[in-house]
Amino acid sequence: MDRIYWAPDLETSVPGSLHSLEESRLRQQLSWVLKHSPMYQEKFKGIDAETFKLSDLAKLPVTTKQEVRMSQELYPPLGGHACVDWKQIGRIHASSGTTGKPTLVGASARDREMWRDLVARCMWAMGCRPEHRAWVPLTFGWWIAGLSFYEGLQHLGAAVLPSGNNEPARTLSVLQITGADFAISTPSFITYLARLAQDELGLDPRSIGLKNIGLGGEPGAGLPDVRRQIQETWGAKVYDCMGTADFCTVIWSECECQDGMHFFGQGYIIPELLDPLTGEVIEAKKGVVGELLYTAIHRECTPLIRFKIGDLVEVVGDGTCDCGRTGIRISCVGRADDMLIVQGVNVYPSAVADVVSSFRPRTTGEIRIFADGAGPNVQPPVRIQVEYEPDAGELEALKLDIELAIRQKLVFRAHIEWVEKGALAAQGGMKRKLVERPKVSSQ
Ligand SMILES: [Zn+2]
Incomplete structure (x- = not known):
């Protein structure tokens, strides 16, 4: 029988039941940064990691992108929050740098395992299965998206078609032969590919046979009219998803119910919502709009604690979804600095x-x-x-x-x-x- 969830115990957990897991991982993470990170040794002076309570998380100061940027100049190349030496670093990539100079992010072998698992949880929710041909039309460069989806989809067991964004016309003609059930891309790029197929190749995008398309990296898939247009053009179901290069390319994703994005970072990341005007933590309940803040609780190389992402989100659901997953569901309103x-x-x-x-x-x-x-x-x-x-x-x-x-x-x-x-x-x-x-x- 087909499994419904990638990580059932976490995705359908009773609200509050992950408290002890999250608290113990938070303590381990704090102890780790206090031992290895000059930036957090300075920021978290006087904190006792061994007895730290999850309920006190909001008392810790936030970390901003600007702090990370300055820290990377002071402690090059990865910054004063980097906690491992070169022997343990398996990959370095650059965050996309929507505002200002890009920042660098490092990953150890265990960090990469976390990424693979988190990507697989989300792609499974979007309907990707081991028997599927999963197409990745995303850049394979400093922006981690292409590579991390490639690794996550391999981990899930799908047959990956890692076309990247090169030679799009050739890619479309190859896909006519191989077919593809699943694609992960951005709204802009998948729209560009559809136009290229229709206007220059005389090819109906529906003929490729996609069933499910995950789209992230920018608002679009969560906008009703944009979603409808892409679904009709490709003859496929569109799933909105979002993450961040500093933590994982994808952390939130829609399920087949397409009713807001579920959180999939249980055991790896703790999200909080801040009032955009006062900066105070707000309760994540239906109807609330807030700025996302993430705390890594299972990160070795470049952990960030209470890091302001800059994404403004609305909580669109706070009960159990029809898919059976628990926790809140969100939609992305936009970037705080785009407002x-x-x-x-x-x-x-x-x-x-x-x-x-x-x-x-x-x-x-x-x-x-x-x-x-x-x-x-x-x-x-x-x-x-x-x-x-x-x-x-x-x-x-x-x-x-x-x-x-x-x-x-x-x-x-x-x-x-x-x-x-x-x-x-x-x-x-x-x-x-x-x-x-x-x-x-x-x-
Ligand atoms: Zn759901």
């Missing part, structure tokens, strides 16, 4: 993209928002470029309809500017840029 404020109203670029996507097929769904400066404040009307389809019809009326929909759904005034199809679309990149800011002089 715009228009006359006191919080605006997430991905929400604007979803409103514009609802006008498909007259628009392509691609947008670019123009911000006034480096900060979150933008004065209305907010200038937004939108791609139109050649047969969109009367553009002036459509422009007014989109501006009205934005005003009604997102409560701010927009000024739509039309641009031709293809002007904004990701041309083979893994992620798309939704906000354009004025260039800052380097002087």
Whole structure:
């Protein structure tokens, strides 16, 4: 009989039942960093790891990306939180560096085992099985996504098709021969591949035979209209997922119910939610929006404790899911540093993209928002470029309809500017840029 979960004891655990496992691993992790990490020896002075209580976690100071960046200059190359020597380091990769210079992340052999297991838990929830052909159209470079999914899917037992992002036209023609049941990619890249297949190869993406597609790395799969479009184009079910290069490429993923992303890092990571304005820990219950914070509890090489990820998420479910998994389910609202404020109203670029996507097929769904400066404040009307389809019809009326929909759904005034199809679309990149800011002089 097919197993339903990769890690059933953890994925369906009764809420609270993992307390002793998490507390003992947290103590081990604190003891480890206090012994080996100059950064945490300084930060956690006076902490007794042996008797530390899980309930006191929120009393520890947070760690920020900026601290890690500065620490990597002080203690090159991995920073003052690195805890092992070169003999034990099996891999180094760079976090994608959405804001500022990329930071480096190291992994020991045990850390890589953790990654493989966590990726397998999530891919299993997305319907990938050992008999499946799992296609990985993701970069195999400093950004760890491609490599870690390759390793995790091998660990799961699937036949992996590691095409990367090279030679996409050749990849699509090879896939016509091999077929593929499962793919893991980003919304931008899978959309680019579909366009390439349709417009340049005369190939219907449905003919490849994908059943399930996992998409992460940027908002998209969790946006109803974007998801619908990708599902229809590929004839496959789309699963939203998210993680972070500092902990694991994928930590949250949807199940077959597609009703928010489950947490899969039990025993490896403890997540917390912070109020974005006050920075205080908030209870993760349905309807709450907060900034994610992670604590590693089973990490050797570069453990981070109470690390601010910068992702804002909404808790969309807090009871047992129809799939049987327990714990909260979330959707990604956007990155905290991507949020715009228009006359006191919080605006997430991905929400604007979803409103514009609802006008498909007259628009392509691609947008670019123009911000006034480096900060979150933008004065209305907010200038937004939108791609139109050649047969969109009367553009002036459509422009007014989109501006009205934005005003009604997102409560701010927009000024739509039309641009031709293809002007904004990701041309083979893994992620798309939704906000354009004025260039800052380097002087
Ligand atoms: Zn579920």
